Amino acid sequence: MKEYNPHEIEPRIQKEWAETGIDKIDENSDKPKKYILEMFPYPSGDIHMGHVRNYTIGDVLARYWRMRGYNVLHPMGWDAFGLPAENAAIKHHSHPAKWTYGNIDTQMKSFKRLGLSYDWDRTVLTCKPEYYKWGQWLFEQFWKRGLVVRKKNPVNWCPHCKTVLANEQVIEGRCWRCHSEVEKRDLTQWYFKITDYAQDLLDGLDNLPGWPKRVKQMQENWIGRSEGAEIDFVLCDADGNAPENPTKDDIITVFTTRPDTLFGSTFFVLSPEYKGLDDLIRGTKYEADVEKVVELYKNTTDLEREQGDREKHGAFTGRYVLNPVSGKKVPIWVADYVVAGYGTGAVMGVPCGDQRDFEFARKYDLPIVPIILQKDDKLYDQLKDEQNTVVTSVDWDQAMASEGVLVQSGKYTGMIGGKHSPAVEAIIKDLEAAGKGRKKVEYRLRDWLISRQRYWGNPIPVIYCPHCGAVPVPEEDLPVRLPDDMDLAAGDTLATDEEFVNTTCPVCGRPAKRETDTMDTFTCSSWYFLRYCDPHNDKAPFDPKKAKYWMPVDQYIGGIEHAILHLLYSRFYTRVIHDMGLIDFKEPFTNLLCQGMVKDANGETMSKSKGNVIAPEDMIKGYGADAVRTYILFMAPPDKDLQWDEDGLAGVYKFLNRVWRQVYDLMGQAGEATLFEGARAKVKPEEAKKTLIRERHRVVGKVTHDFKTNSFNTAISAIMELSNAAGAYLRAASADTRDEAFCREIAEVLVKLLSPMAPHMCEELWQTVLGHTDSVHLESWPTWDPEKAQADKISLAVQVNGKVRAHINVAVDAEKDDVAEQARAAVEKSTAGKTIVKTIVVPKRLVNIVVK
RNA sequence: GGGAGCGUGGCGGAAUUGGCAUACGCAGCAGACUUAAAAUCUGCCGCCUUCGGGCUUGUGGGUUCGAGUCCCACCGCUCCUACCA
Numbered sequence: 001m002k003e004y005n006p007h008e009i010e011p012r013i014q015k016e017w018a019e020t021g022i023d024k025i026d027e028n029s030d031k032p033k034k035y036i037l038e039m040f041p042y043p044s045g046d047i048h049m050g051h052v053r054n055y056t057i058g059d060v061l062a063r064y065w066r067m068r069g070y071n072v073l074h075p076m077g078w079d080a081f082g083l084p085a086e087n088a089a090i091k092h093h094s095h096p097a098k099w100t101y102g103n104i105d106t107q108m109k110s111f112k113r114l115g116l117s118y119d120w121d122r123t124v125l126t127c128k129p130e131y132y133k134w135g136q137w138l139f140e141q142f143w144k145r146g147l148v149v150r151k152k153n154p155v156n157w158c159p160h161c162k163t164v165l166a167n168e169q170v171i172e173g174r175c176w177r178c179h180s181e182v183e184k185r186d187l188t189q190w191y192f193k194i195t196d197y198a199q200d201l202l203d204g205l206d207n208l209p210g211w212p213k214r215v216k217q218m219q220e221n222w223i224g225r226s227e228g229a230e231i232d233f234v235l236c237d238a239d240g241n242a243p244e245n246p247t248k249d250d251i252i253t254v255f256t257t258r259p260d261t262l263f264g265s266t267f268f269v270l271s272p273e274y275k276g277l278d279d280l281i282r283g284t285k286y287e288a289d290v291e292k293v294v295e296l297y298k299n300t301t302d303l304e305r306e307q308g309d310r311e312k313h314g315a316f317t318g319r320y321v322l323n324p325v326s327g328k329k330v331p332i333w334v335a336d337y338v339v340a341g342y343g344t345g346a347v348m349g350v351p352c353g354d355q356r357d358f359e360f361a362r363k364y365d366l367p368i369v370p371i372i373l374q375k376d377d378k379l380y381d382q383l384k385d386e387q388n389t390v391v392t393s394v395d396w397d398q399a400m401a402s403e404g405v406l407v408q409s410g411k412y413t414g415m416i417g418g419k420h421s422p423a424v425e426a427i428i429k430d431l432e433a434a435g436k437g438r439k440k441v442e443y444r445l446r447d448w449l450i451s452r453q454r455y456w457g458n459p460i461p462v463i464y465c466p467h468c469g470a471v472p473v474p475e476e477d478l479p480v481r482l483p484d485d486m487d488l489a490a491g492d493t494l495a496t497d498e499e500f501v502n503t504t505c506p507v508c509g510r511p512a513k514r515e516t517d518t519m520d521t522f523t524c525s526s527w528y529f530l531r532y533c534d535p536h537n538d539k540a541p542f543d544p545k546k547a548k549y550w551m552p553v554d555q556y557i558g559g560i561e562h563a564i565l566h567l568l569y570s571r572f573y574t575r576v577i578h579d580m581g582l583i584d585f586k587e588p589f590t591n592l593l594c595q596g597m598v599k600d601a602n603g604e605t606m607s608k609s610k611g612n613v614i615a616p617e618d619m620i621k622g623y624g625a626d627a628v629r630t631y632i633l634f635m636a637p638p639d640k641d642l643q644w645d646e647d648g649l650a651g652v653y654k655f656l657n658r659v660w661r662q663v664y665d666l667m668g669q670a671g672e673a674t675l676f677e678g679a680r681a682k683v684k685p686e687e688a689k690k691t692l693i694r695e696r697h698r699v700v701g702k703v704t705h706d707f708k709t710n711s712f713n714t715a716i717s718a719i720m721e722l723s724n725a726a727g728a729y730l731r732a733a734s735a736d737t738r739d740e741a742f743c744r745e746i747a748e749v750l751v752k753l754l755s756p757m758a759p760h761m762c763e764e765l766w767q768t769v770l771g772h773t774d775s776v777h778l779e780s781w782p783t784w785d786p787e788k789a790q791a792d793k794i795s796l797a798v799q800v801n802g803k804v805r806a807h808i809n810v811a812v813d814a815e816k817d818d819v820a821e822q823a824r825a826a827v828e829k830s831t832a833g834k835t836i837v838k839t840i841v842v843p844k845r846l847v848n849i850v851v852k
Numbered sequence: 853g854g855g856a857g858c859g860u861g862g863c864g865g866a867a868u869u870g871g872c873a874u875a876c877g878c879a880g881c882a883g884a885c886u887u888a889a890a891a892u893c894u895g896c897c898g899c900c901u902u903c904g905g906g907c908u909u910g911u912g913g914g915u916u917c918g919a920g921u922c923c924c925a926c927c928g929c930u931c932c933u934a935c936c937a
Contacts, residue, residue: 218933255937357937714865
C-alpha cells in the first residue's frame with residue numbers, strides 16, 4: 001500500500017486534469033443546466049481563508065451537480081478595476097495594470113493549487129477593453145432609456161481616495177474602502193436613476209425564496225418605502241394674511257407619513273439645505289441667525305450626525321405659513337434635524353405626536369398644544385381647560401404616544417389615528433379634493449452616483465461640446481480606451497492627458513473635450529454573470545440565446561458585505577437589461593448563499609495589523625488542499641462564522657488518511673500495513689455486514705439530501721459514519737470471509753461521496769486502487785434504496801408520562817397494538833399501582849404511556 | 853429609537869422540523885502495539901448521586917401525551933439601520 005501523500009498526488013492530478021481538459025464546458029450538451037457562481041474576487045494580493053471557503057463551497061457544488069448529470073457552468077474572473085491598484089502604482093512608481101495582473105496571476109495559481117474546477121478559457125477580467133467596452137455600451141443604453149442623469153447635489157466625498165462615493169458605499173459615515181471620514185461636497189456628477197426601479201426592486205424580493213431572509217430585509221430597509229402624503233402650506237404674513245390665489249412660489253410642500261396629525265402642527269421646519277431658503281430670509285433681520293444654523297449644519301460630518309441623540313439646533317426665519325386645515329398661522333423655522341434629501345426637505349412640526357418635534361419645541365419654547373391624540377381620558381381632561389390658550393409647558397417630558405384617538409381635530413375628532421389609519425385615509429381624501437395635498441410614496445433609496453474621479457476604472461463614454469452639450473460617444477467608437485502611458489505618481493490623471501481629453505464633437509465635428517471621470521467599479525460587477533455566458537463575444541455584451549440557456553444563476557455564493565451594494569446593483573442592471581429585451585427574467589440569482597467569515601481561534605477577524613492571518617498556502621503545505629477543503633466545510637454550516645483551529649484540520653487529515661487506507665483494505669491491497677489481530681472486533685461478520693449495508697444506503701441518502709440544503713458539515717459527518725461502519729466491518733471480517741464485490745461497492749461509494757470535497761485523493765483512489773481509467777468526476781452520483789437503509793428490527797423508547805423508562809426491540813412493521821402491549825410490559829415497574837390513561841404509539845419513534 | 857437573527861457539553865457543532873438531546877469531530881483520560889515517541893487501533897468521556905436514581909438545551913411561565921424546536925415575558929450576544937418626519 002502506498003502512503004497517502006497529498007503533496008505528491010495533488011499537483012500530479014491537477015496537471016492531469018489540465019491536460020485532459022476535464023473542466024471545459026460543452027455548450028452543445030443536451031443535459032439540463034446548472035449555473036454555479038461565486039462572487040468574483042478583487043485582486044488584492046494573494047487569497048485568504050475567506051476566499052478558500054467561498055470558492056470551495058462553489059467548487060464542491062459544481063462537482064456534485066456534474067455527477068448528478070447536469071451541464072454545469074462554473075466560471076471565474078476578476079473584478080480588476082479599483083483604487084487599491086492605483087495606490088499601489090503610486091507607491092511603487094508603476095502602472096495599476098502591472099499590480100493588478102500580478103495579483104491575478106498569484107491568485108489564479110492559488111485557485112489552481114486548491115483544485116478548483118474552472119474552465120479557465122472563460123475567464124473575464126473587467127479591466128480588459130473587450131469587457132469594459134460593453135460596460136460603456138450599457139451606459140449608453142441606459143442613457144437612451146432616460147436612466148442617466150447629470151446633476152448637482154450634495155455628495156459624499158472621500159478625502160483619502162479623492163473621489164465621490166455612492167450612498168451605499170458610505171458605511172457609518174466612513175468610506176467603504178479606506179474607512180476615512182466622508183465629507184459633504186456640492187458637485188455635479190453622473191447618476192443612474194435606480195430610484196425609477198425602487199418599487200420593482202422591492203416587489204422582486206418576494207419572489208426570492210432562495211435568498212437569506214436577512215439579506216432581503218437589509219435590501220427592504222435600504223429601499224425604505226414609506227406611504228404618506230404631500231401637503232401644501234401657503235406662505236402668509238405676520239398677520240396671517242395669505243394670497244387668495246397662491247402661486248407656486250407661495251407654497252411650501254411637506255411630506256409626512258402622518259397627515260392625521262395635521263391639526264397638531266404648531267410650527268414648520270425647513271432643512272438648512274432647503275433650496276428656497278435664501279429667498280425667504282434674504283435681507284431680513286433673521287438672516288444672520290439662520291445662516292449660523294446653516295453653517296453649523298455644513299460643518300457637521302455624517303459621522304457626527306450619527307452619534308445617538310444629538311442636540312437639535314434651529315432658528316426662526318421670520319416667516320409664516322398657514323395650516324391648511326386649521327387655518328392657523330404657524331412660524332417657519334430652520335433646523336438641523338431635517339434631512340434635505342428626503343421628501344421635500346420640509347417638515348410640519350407636531351410636537352405632541354413626534355418625539356423629535358417635541359424636543360425641538362421644548363428647546364425653543366414653541367407651543368406643544370393643541371393635543372390631537374388621546375390615549376387615556378385623564379390626559380385629555382387635563383388639557384381641556386386650556387383648549388383655547390397657547391400653553392408652552394405640558395406636564396410630560398416626551399411626546400405623547402403616536403397612536404390613539406384623534407381629539408381637537410375638527411371633523412376628524414374621534415377617529416383612530418396612526419400609521420395607515422382610517423384618519424389618514426380620510427384626511428388625504430379631503431386634502432386631494434381641496435387641492436391642498438395628495439397621496440405620496442417616498443423611498444429612502446437615492447439615485448446611484450456612478451462617476452469617480454479616478455484613473456483605473458471604466459471611462460464614462462461622454463464628450464462635452466461647447467455647442468451641443470454632453471453627448472454620448474458613438475457606438476462604433478467604443479470602447480473609449482484608457483490611455484496606457486500614465487505615471488500616477490507624477491500626478492498624471494485622465495484630465496491632464498491632453499491626448500485623451502481633446503477630441504471632436506461627434507454631432508457637430510467641432511473641438512470638444514472628453515469626460516475624465518470613470519465609472520464606479522460596481523458597474524463592472526453588475527453584469528459580469530451575463531458575460532460569463534458568452535465571454536468572447538465581440539458583437540454584443542452576450543448572445544441572448546446563450547444567456548437564456550445559462551441564466552439565471554442557480555446558486556450564487558459570496559459574502560454578506562455585498563447584501564446591499566453589489567446585490568442591489570446587479571438586480572437593478574438585470575431589470576434594465578430585461579426592459580431592453582435582451583433577457584426574459586428580472587432576478588439574476590435564484591439562490592443565494594452568504595458564507596460566514598473565517599476567524600482565528602479566538603473568534604477575532606483575521607487582519608494583517610493584528611498579525612493573526614492564516615495563509616491558505618501554509619495550510620496546504622502542511623495538510624494538502626483536499627484536507628483544507630474538507631475541513632473548511634466540516635467546521636461549521638456555510639453561513640455561520642467559523643473559528644480556525646489547526647487541530648481540527650489535523651483531525652480531518654487523519655480522516656482522509658483513514659479513508660485512503662480503508663479503500664486499499666476493502667480492495668484487498670492493504671498488504672501487511674493493515675489491521676493487526678489485536679484490533680479484531682467481537683462483532684459477528686454477518687452483523688457488521690448488515691449494518692454496513694444499511695449505512696451505505698442511509699448515508700448516500702443523507703449526503704444527497706444535505707447537498708440540496710447546502711449542509712456540507714453534516715454531509716461530511718455522515719461520510720465519517722459510513723467510514724466508521726466500514727472500519728467495523730473490516731475488523732469483523734477476516735480476509736477469507738469477505739464479500740469482495742460488496743467491498744468494492746463500499747469503496748466506490750465512499751470515494752464518490754467524498755470526491756466533491758477531496759477531489760484529488762478520490763481521483764487517485766478511483767484510478768489507481770479501484771482501477772478505473774476515467775475520472776471519478778465524470779462518474780454518476782451513487783443511488784440508494786430507502787428500504788435498505790431501514791433495519792428490520794428497531795429499538796423504540798418507552799416513555800412514562802414523557803420520561804424514557806425503557807427500550808424495546810420490535811420489527812419495523814410491527815402492529816401498533818402489539819407494540820403497545822410490549823411497551824406496557826417493559827415499564828410495569830414504573831406503572832405499578834397507577835392507572836394507565838392512554839398509550840401513544842408513534843411508529844418507528846417511541847411509545848408514551850400516560851398514567852395517573 | 854426601529855428591524856432581523858441567535859443562545860445546546862471543555863471547544864466546533866448535530867437533532868429527520870413537535871417524538872430516545874448532545875450525532876460527527878477536536879481536546880482530554882485509560883489501554884493495545886513500541887526500548888521510547890509519533891502514527892495506528894480499542895474503550896471511556898454533559899452534570900449530580902447515598903448507585904435506586906435524579907437533573908440538564910440562557911431565565912421564568914404557557915400550550916401538548918410529549919418542547920432544544922411552538923406561544924408569552926425577561927436576560928444576554930451578534931448583525932443591519934437610523935434625527936427618513
